[in-house]
Amino acid sequence: MKTKITEMFGIEHPIIQGGMHFVGFAELAAAVSEAGGLGIITGLTQRSPADLANEIARCRTLTAKPIGVNLTFLPTVTTPDYPGYIRAIIDGEVKVVETAGNNPQQWLPMLHEAGIKVIHKCTSVRHALKAQSIGCDAISVDGFECAGHPGEDDIPNFILLPRAADELKIPFVASGGMADGRSLVAALALGAEGINMGTRFMATKEAPIHDNVKQAILDASERVVAKEKELGSKITFAGIAEDVVGVYPKIMLEGQMELGAWSCGLVAGLIHDIPSCKELIDRIMREADTIIRDRLARLAG
Numbered sequence: 001m002k003t004k005i006t007e008m009f010g011i012e013h014p015i016i017q018g019g020m021h022f023v024g025f026a027e028l029a030a031a032v033s034e035a036g037g038l039g040i041i042t043g044l045t046q047r048s049p050a051d052l053a054n055e056i057a058r059c060r061t062l063t064a065k066p067i068g069v070n071l072t073f074l075p076t077v078t079t080p081d082y083p084g085y086i087r088a089i090i091d092g093e094v095k096v097v098e099t100a101g102n103n104p105q106q107w108l109p110m111l112h113e114a115g116i117k118v119i120h121k122c123t124s125v126r127h128a129l130k131a132q133s134i135g136c137d138a139i140s141v142d143g144f145e146c147a148g149h150p151g152e153d154d155i156p157n158f159i160l161l162p163r164a165a166d167e168l169k170i171p172f173v174a175s176g177g178m179a180d181g182r183s184l185v186a187a188l189a190l191g192a193e194g195i196n197m198g199t200r201f202m203a204t205k206e207a208p209i210h211d212n213v214k215q216a217i218l219d220a221s222e223r224v225v226a227k228e229k230e231l232g233s234k235i236t237f238a239g240i241a242e243d244v245v246g247v248y249p250k251i252m253l254e255g256q257m258e259l260g261a262w263s264c265g266l267v268a269g270l271i272h273d274i275p276s277c278k279e280l281i282d283r284i285m286r287e288a289d290t291i292i293r294d295r296l297a298r299l300a301g
């Protein structure tokens with residue numbers, strides 16, 4: 001399946017694995033890229049630019065196919081050495097960067113001069129238009145279904161994607177709630193050029209996270225409720241700091257599920273198995289093909 005996204009990133013299938021803190025290590029990114037999608041290493045999970053350089057090199061030993069790196073610009077306790085991370089990305093000859101969290105404008109010249117395509121993750125059309133105007137190459141439209149930081153607009157993909165299609169000139173992928181061939185075909189119908197998945201890729205054989213995390217995703221129904229709701233408007237950073245600061249390594253790598261907050265999307269309700277990345281991606285493409293050729297063709301006929 002050729003789309004503007006497969007062409008832009010030089011990949012076989014229009015499926016991207018989004019950056020995921022303490023999940024997006026070399027093993028997962030390489031497995032997704034080897035399977036014909038675009039695997040993304042999560043930059044800030046690496047403690048320093050030197051560590052990121054090593055992780056990129058490690059990924060290169062696992063796949064010769066295109067890989068990407070996620071750079072998340074969020075308020076953090078200490079500001080990361082972004083120029084250093086970008087240098088590691090450029091020196092590692094990575095050709096795609098997924099930016100998220102904040103306006104990436106100040107980093108675009110450096111990235112573009114190195115021939116890197118930038119896909120910016122946005123939770124609103126307003127931000128997507130801004131990203132387009134500053135020169136981003138593509139957008140990951142992250143609906144309210146998404147895991148992680150769903151923004152503050154709370155617009156689900158059934159509304160957000162057609163709105164993006166009406167407004168954007170640059171290609172975009174649908175992110176949030178994507179799990180299977182049905183998601184891919186629906187995303188294409190709504191105007192996207194592919195899909196970005198986070199949670200679905202956590203429940204794969206190659207995701208280098210503890211089995212407890214994978215099992216928690218399989219056990220979750222679509223009724224997962226955030227702890228935030230309990231605290232409501234009384235929530236403060238200090239009030240939840242112990243639940244969120246530094247807990248990711250212990251949850252993701254050691255499987256201590258009760259230690260604090262971690263992300264997964266509502267899409268967990270659609271996840272029932274732990275295939276390899278190749279089995280997953282092949283299955284999605286096969287299902288999408290069948291839906292288009294069989295069900296949709298029949299309806300059109």
Ligand SMILES: Cc1cc2nc3c(=O)[nH]c(=O)nc-3n(C[C@H](O)[C@H](O)[C@H](O)COP(=O)(O)O)c2cc1C
Nearest residue numbers: 018019020021100146147148176177197198199265
């Ligand atoms: C455990 C986890 C950690 C994540 N960490 C990041 C991150 O560090 N930076 C980022 O841009 N997105 C992050 N995301 C969001 C994903 O890249 C992706 O946009 C999201 O998972 C899509 O929604 P889905 O889970 O329904 O597929 C994370 C998602 C998960 C599940």
